[in-house]
Amino acid sequence: MKINNRLDQHYLKTLTILYVEDDDDTRKQFSEFLKRPVGTLITASNGVEGLEAFKKHAPDIVLTDILMPKMDGLTMAHEIRGISPTVPIIVITAFEQTDYMMRAINIGIDKYVTKPVNSYLLFECLLECAHSLRAEQQLKLQHQREIQEAWSKHNETVAILAGGMAHDYNNLMQAILGYVSLAKMKLEPDSESSRYLEQVEKSSGEACQLGHMLAILGNSYTENMKRGAVMPCISAAILNALSGTSVELHPDYPEDLPDISFSEQQIQLVFSGLAINAAEAMPSGGALRLAAEVVEITDEDFVPMETGTYIHISVIDSGSGISSEVLPRIFAPYFSTKQRSSKRGMGLNLALCRTVIMKHGGTIAAESVPGEGTTFQIWLPAIL
Numbered sequence: 449m450k451i452n453n454r455l456d457q458h459y460l461k462t463l464t465i466l467y468v469e470d471d472d473d474t475r476k477q478f479s480e481f482l483k484r485p486v487g488t489l490i491t492a493s494n495g496v497e498g499l500e501a502f503k504k505h506a507p508d509i510v511l512t513d514i515l516m517p518k519m520d521g522l523t524m525a526h527e528i529r530g531i532s533p534t535v536p537i538i539v540i541t542a543f544e545q546t547d548y549m550m551r552a553i554n555i556g557i558d559k560y561v562t563k564p565v566n567s568y569l570l571f572e573c574l575l576e577c578a579h580s581l582r583a584e585q586q587l588k589l590q591h592q593r594e595i596q597e598a599w600s601k602h603n604e605t606v607a608i609l610a611g612g613m614a615h616d617y618n619n620l621m622q623a624i625l626g627y628v629s630l631a632k633m634k635l636e637p638d639s640e641s642s643r644y645l646e647q648v649e650k651s652s653g654e655a656c657q658l659g660h661m662l663a664i665l666g667n668s669y670t671e672n673m674k675r676g677a678v679m680p681c682i683s684a685a686i687l688n689a690l691s692g693t694s695v696e697l698h699p700d701y702p703e704d705l706p707d708i709s710f711s712e713q714q715i716q717l718v719f720s721g722l723a724i725n726a727a728e729a730m731p732s733g734g735a736l737r738l739a740a741e742v743v744e745i746t747d748e749d750f751v752p753m754e755t756g757t758y759i760h761i762s763v764i765d766s767g768s769g770i771s772s773e774v775l776p777r778i779f780a781p782y783f784s785t786k787q788r789s790s791k792r793g794m795g796l797n798l799a800l801c802r803t804v805i806m807k808h809g810g811t812i813a814a815e816s817v818p819g820e821g822t823t824f825q826i827w828l829p830a831i832l
Contacts, residue, residue: 453575457485460578464488466507468498468524469540470516481567482511485574495519499527507535509577514541525557534584536577540565621656625649673709675831678759679740685716686738686763689723694733695765697723701740705759706830714804721797722763722824729767729822737764742830753811758827765823770816778814 465486469475470493482489490505492498496518502510510528512521525537538559559573628649635642679701686697726736739762745755770778779802805812809829816822 456575456578456582459582460485460487460574462487463508463578463581464490464505465574466490466492466498466501466505466510466512468492468495468501468510468512468516468521470494470513474513478565478570481570485571495521495524498524502528502531506532508581509574510535510537512537512539514539522557536580538570538573538577540570618656621652625652625656628652673711675707675709677705678708678710678715678828679705679761681710681712681715682719682761683738685718685720686723686736689720690727690736693727695723695727695730696733696735698735698737700737701761705740705742706757706832708759708808708828708830710808710828711804714807718801718804718826719763721801725797726763726765726767726822729765729769734766737762739764743827745827753827754809754829757830757832758810759830761826761828763824763826764821766821769818769820770814770822771818775814775816779812 463486465482465488467475467479467482467489468491469478472493475491475493479489479491488507490501490507492501494516495512498510498512498521499519501507510525512524514521521539521541525539528535528537536559537557538561539557540561541563559577561570561573628645632642632645632649635645679699683697683699690697723736730736741760743758743760745753745758779798802812805826805828811827813825814822815825
C-alpha cells in the first residue's frame with residue numbers, strides 16, 4: 449500500500465482512537481506515546497469498559513489487548529463488529545497461538561501486533577489504518593461532489609422553468625389584483641360582493657408570495673447585495689420568527705466576525721424559515737442555539753466546498769429530530785412530512801434555504817438524531 453505520510457499523519461491527528469489494555473503500567477506507557485500522533489485518545493482497562501466506550505464515543509480506530517478480565521479483546525472486537533463492521537481494529541498481544549489467530553481472522557481484525565510492541569511498527573499500523581479511512585472519506589467526498597453536480601444541473605433546468613413561470617404568474621396576479629381593486633371601488637364596502645372580493649384579494653396576495661418563492665427557486669429574483677455583519681440580521685430574523693412561541697433563542701457567537709456579501713431579505717427568509725421549523729419541532733417550548741465561528745477550508749478538509757475563509761453558522765434545536773430515512777430528502781422542493789393542507793408553498797421552505805445559501809456561495813447541511821434534536825450548519829464565504 450502506498451502511503452502519503454504527510455497527509456496520513458495530518459488525518460491521523462483528526463481521528464479518535466480507543467485503546468483497551470488491562471495492565472496499568474503498559475496502558476499508561478502507550479497512552480503517552482499514542483497521545484502525540486492521534487487526535488483524541490480514549491482508554492479502557494477491560495473489554496466491558498472498552499465496549500461501553502466504543503458505544504459512547506464511536507472512535508475511528510480500536511487498539512486492544514487480547515487477554516483481559518471481564519471480557520477479552522477478541523470478544524469485545526466481535527461485539528464492535530456487530531455495531532460497526534468497517535472500523536479498523538488492531539490487536540496487541542503476547543500470544544501467537546493458532547486459536548487466537550483464527551478467531552482474529554474470523555472476526556476480521558485489521559492488524560495484529562505482538563508484544564513487546566515496537567513503537568515504530570505500531571505507528572505504521574496506525575498510519576495504514578488512517579490511510580484506508582482517508583481513502584474512504586475521499587470516495588465519500590467524490591460521491592457528494594457528484595451528487596452536488598447532478599443537483600446543480602437539475603436546478604438549472606428547474607430554474608429556467610420556475611423563473612419563466614414566476615414572471616408570467618406574477619404578471620397575471622398583478623392584473624387580477626388590479627381588477628379586484630377596480631371592482632371594489634364600484635361596491636358598497638359592507639356588501640356581500642365586497643366581502644367576496646376581499647377574500648379573492650387575500651388569496652391573490654398569498655399567490656403572489658408563492659410566485660415570489662418560485663422566482664427565488666428559479667434564480668430570477670435578484671437583489672442588491674450588501675457587505676456587512678450578517679449575524680445581527682440573522683438574530684433579528686430568528687427572534688421575529690420565534691415571537692409568540694415558547695422557544696427561546698440562545699445566541700453564542702463573537703461580535704468580531706468578518707463581513708460577508710449578502711441579501712438581507714433573502715438571509716432573513718432562510719433563518720426565519722429555520723426558526724419556524726425549530727419551533728414546530730418543539731411545541732412544548734425549548735431552546736434554539738445560534739452559534740457562529742470563522743473556519744478555514746483547505747484541500748485537506750473533506751468537505752465539498754471551495755477552499756477559503758467561511759463563517760460557519762449552526763442553528764441547533766432540541767426538538768423531535770428527523771429520521772435517517774427522511775433526512776437526505778429534506779432539501780428537495782415540495783418534499784414535506786407535514787399533513788397536506790391549503791397552505792401555499794408547503795414543502796418549499798428548505799428548498800428555498802438551500803437555493804439562497806448556494807446563491808451566496810455557501811453550503812447548507814443538516815444533522816439530526818431522532819428524539820435529540822436537529823442541527824442545521826451553514827457556511828457563508830467571508831470577506832477579509
